[in-house]
Amino acid sequence: MATDSDKWQPYRHPMPKESPPELVIPDAIPADERVWVPVDENVWFRPLCLAASRGYWMNLLRVRRAGVLSRHRHPQPVHGYVIKGRWRYLEHDWVATEGGYVYEAPGETHTLVVDPDVDEMITLFQVNGAMIYVDPDGRCTGYDDVFTRIDKCRAHYAAVGLGADYVDRFIR
Numbered sequence: 767m768a769t770d771s772d773k774w775q776p777y778r779h780p781m782p783k784e785s786p787p788e789l790v791i792p793d794a795i796p797a798d799e800r801v802w803v804p805v806d807e808n809v810w811f812r813p814l815c816l817a818a819s820r821g822y823w824m825n826l827l828r829v830r831r832a833g834v835l836s837r838h839r840h841p842q843p844v845h846g847y848v849i850k851g852r853w854r855y856l857e858h859d860w861v862a863t864e865g866g867y868v869y870e871a872p873g874e875t876h877t878l879v880v881d882p883d884v885d886e887m888i889t890l891f892q893v894n895g896a897m898i899y900v901d902p903d904g905r906c907t908g909y910d911d912v913f914t915r916i917d918k919c920r921a922h923y924a925a926v927g928l929g930a931d932y933v934d935r936f937i938r
Contacts, residue, residue: 810828813936829880837899838876838900839904895911897911916933919932
């Protein structure tokens with residue numbers, strides 16, 4: 767039977783050797799603007815976890831100024847939590863607002879919009895699998911997956927002086 771003092775004892779054994787190290791990011795919204803990777807005009811993402819071994823990524827999406835971001839389809843689920851501002855999809859009548867959670871089902875195709883009265887939007891997204899960019903008729907125009915995201919980070923971090931290997935801290 768465990769005693770009350772046992773509750774305050776750390777685990778005494780080594781972690782499995784195959785287990786990757788924990789990933790702790792104390793400044794998820796970074797002070798250094800160079801950490802934000804540009805996606806489009808007034809649109810950036812900030813990688814948090816690039817899970818190459820599992821095929822997903824976690825990132826903050828930041829939009830400054832209004833606009834239509836991208837029309838895309840998800841073959842796997844996506845989870846989002848709105849930290850700041852709000853956004854919506856042209857294909858739906860709901861609005862994702864600050865403090866709100868969004869679950870996007872596999873097969874969903876939508877067009878993300880930030881309206882003109884929103885100065886800044888930041889949303890935490892977990893994207894599983896890929897984002898397949900499509901035209902209004904569903905024809906594929908491109909895609910992103912964890913590997914293209916890693917490549918974009920490497921190129922950006924090299925260009926802004928952080929070094930191409932800066933992204934390695936987020937890869938698991």
